[in-house]
Amino acid sequence: MKDVGGDEKGGEKEGDLEQQSCRVNLGGIVPLSTVDWTGVAATVVFLRGCPLKCPHCQNWHLRSGESFEDLAVVEEKIRSASPFVSCVVLSGGEPLAQPRAARKIAGLAKELGLKVGVETCGFYPNVLRDLLEARSIDHVFLDVKAPLADPEYSRATGRENVAPKVRECLETSLQLGVPLEVRTTVFPEMPSREEVGTIGELLRTLGISRLTIQQGRPREGEEPFDPVPAKELRDLAEAVKKLIGIEAEYRVRGDDEDFDEDEQRK
Numbered sequence: 001m002k003d004v005g006g007d008e009k010g011g012e013k014e015g016d017l018e019q020q021s022c023r024v025n026l027g028g029i030v031p032l033s034t035v036d037w038t039g040v041a042a043t044v045v046f047l048r049g050c051p052l053k054c055p056h057c058q059n060w061h062l063r064s065g066e067s068f069e070d071l072a073v074v075e076e077k078i079r080s081a082s083p084f085v086s087c088v089v090l091s092g093g094e095p096l097a098q099p100r101a102a103r104k105i106a107g108l109a110k111e112l113g114l115k116v117g118v119e120t121c122g123f124y125p126n127v128l129r130d131l132l133e134a135r136s137i138d139h140v141f142l143d144v145k146a147p148l149a150d151p152e153y154s155r156a157t158g159r160e161n162v163a164p165k166v167r168e169c170l171e172t173s174l175q176l177g178v179p180l181e182v183r184t185t186v187f188p189e190m191p192s193r194e195e196v197g198t199i200g201e202l203l204r205t206l207g208i209s210r211l212t213i214q215q216g217r218p219r220e221g222e223e224p225f226d227p228v229p230a231k232e233l234r235d236l237a238e239a240v241k242k243l244i245g246i247e248a249e250y251r252v253r254g255d256d257e258d259f260d261e262d263e264q265r266k
């Protein structure tokens with residue numbers, strides 16, 4: 001399987017665009033989800049390929065490889081699900097690695113009266129800017145995996161010099177006034193509690209008032225480990241709110257033994 005190319009214009013090469021003008025490297029489609037855009041019924045389209053190598057990647061099977069589908073197939077699935085959802089979420093892998101497919105799918109969603117969200121690692125600020133300026137995207141869900149500097153960010157993503165791109169995505173979303181949810185996934189070894197605080201400080205400095213802290217779980221096939229318990233994540237979110245002064249929400253999976261949905265703070 002080959003890796004996605006990693007330039008800032010997205011993973012598609014010009015020749016590929018010509019040859020695969022109506023093809024999408026598709027990882028899958030979930031017709032109805034309420035967890036990707038919290039509380040909103042969404043169709044989630046997973047685009048295959050990602051330039052990063054996060055050590056605990058949950059969607060590692062979508063990082064590389066090829067499983068092309070005609071755009072018409074994707075369109076038909078979105079159209080069928082559209083009476084039951086109010087938005088389409090582009091996810092992956094890294095959906096902005098396929099800028100043309102992302103733009104086309106977003107356009108179709110708009111035609112159907114659906115809002116469009118994108119879950120991105122922030123590697124393609126230029127692609128994100130183009131889509132936001134075209135009003136193709138209504139909501140950005142951006143992973144900030146560590147403080148925005150190397151070596152912390154390269155440790156979290158397996159690649160150097162990613163942090164400036166993520167920062168540009170943050171700034172672009174703010175500049176263009178597009179709703180933004182910043183998500184940080186906490187694993188036992190990283191980011192540390194102090195590093196989550198550093199991320200919170202950065203957000204406050206930029207004028208972003210909210211951070212979502214997610215519980216990192218072992219990915220399929222990796223050496224199992226105990227996730228950070230829900231109580232610790234709750235305390236961390238409380239500390240971010242108290243010490244840094246931004247809103248923080250924590251999320252765990254429903255099978256966490258410490259999980260109590262009523263206790264989740266916003």
Ligand code: SF4
Binds near residue numbers: 050051059063093
């Ligand atoms: S950015 Fe997401 S899809 Fe890409 S390697 Fe990291 S966790 Fe996996």
